[in-house]
Amino acid sequence: MNSLTSDRIRDHATKLGLTHLTESIGPLVDRAEQAQLGYLDFIDLLLGEEVGLREGRRFRNALRLSGLPHHKTLDDFDFAFQPDLDVRKVRDLATLEFARTKSNVVLLGPPGVGKTMIAVALAVAACQAGFSIYFTTLDDLVRKLRAADTTGRFNRQLATYLRPAVLIVDEVGYLPLDRAEANMVFQLVSRRYERGSMIITSNKAFTEWGSVLGDDVLATAILDRLLHHCDVININGPSYRLKDRFNLTTGGETMP
Known part of the structure; x- marks a missing residue:
């Protein structure tokens, strides 16, 4: 040439x-x-x-x-450390059919078992496939909605959480909400229902969400919409944060 x-x-x-x-x-x-x-x-x-x-x-x-705390993928997740976790189900979620069908994913389990890491990995996969994503903790989401409500910008702030194809809401249940805050969460879930996917992590069983959200009726309404089209994964293994500090086989602390 x-x-x-x-x-x-x-x-x-x-x-x-x-x-x-x-x-x-x-x-x-x-x-x-x-x-x-x-x-x-x-x-x-x-x-x-x-x-x-x-x-x-x-x-x-x-x-x-995206607001993601890190960009790790499922290849970085130590499935061997959580032998009771349904690996096939997690891998199936990584095909992103839930995002295409606008259904939800809920990850339940005690702190430290890898709920957030799996949620982030699914979000990274969704982003790579072209889906818009956004990550927030429930506490930060409610705080921003509440602040916007006091200045008459509630609908505008809510719209930022309605826009992404996949919204990740982390740490549901770590801090209790009052009824006004729970109502804001209801509006979010209701508006996203069958219009966009949510990935939620929580350390509370669904039977405890009434106390978390401060209202059993609102909790039921939220769960009704959230779980209608939803994959639920329970993780009940040991904490990743403690695996380097404690000898989980003997129950004793690892010697330096």
């Missing part, structure tokens, strides 16, 4: 916003010649490179804005 042609291609690519092509046209042509690609295969290579670059940029930006 002569320099005049390559310069013209780079100029066209710049005008079209194909930034990767302006820098990589030479190496791509070399790859095409070595592989003896036909015209259509070469066009496929060019477009695939550009799409891959843009998807990677979108994925990184989406993760940065």
Whole structure:
């Protein structure tokens, strides 16, 4: 390919916003010649490179804005440490059928068993597949909704939690809510019902949500909508946070 042609291609690519092509046209042509690609295969290579670059940029930006506490995947999760966990069910959730059908996922169990890590891993997978995601703790969500309500911006703030295709709400049950706060949670769950997915983690059984939400009637209404289309995973194993400090086999503290 002569320099005049390559310069013209780079100029066209710049005008079209194909930034990767302006820098990589030479190496791509070399790859095409070595592989003896036909015209259509070469066009496929060019477009695939550009799409891959843009998807990677979108994925990184989406993760940065998602509020996730980390970006670990299911490959980072130690399933062997939780032998009673249904690995097949978790892997099935990672296919993201729940996000496509706008159903929910609830992860239940005591603190430290990996609920948040699985929730984050599912969120990362959803983000990589092109779904919009957002992570928040219940405490932070309610605090922001309450602050917005005092200034007449409740609906605007609520809309930020309605917009993502997958909303992750962590730590339900760690702090009790009053009735006004529980009503805000009800409005959120009700508005997202069959319109978007939620991934929720909680250290409380569903029978305890009435005391957490400060109102049995509201708790029932929330659970009715949340669980209508929902996968529930119970994790009842040991705490990851203690596994390096305690010898879980003998029950004693690990010697330094």
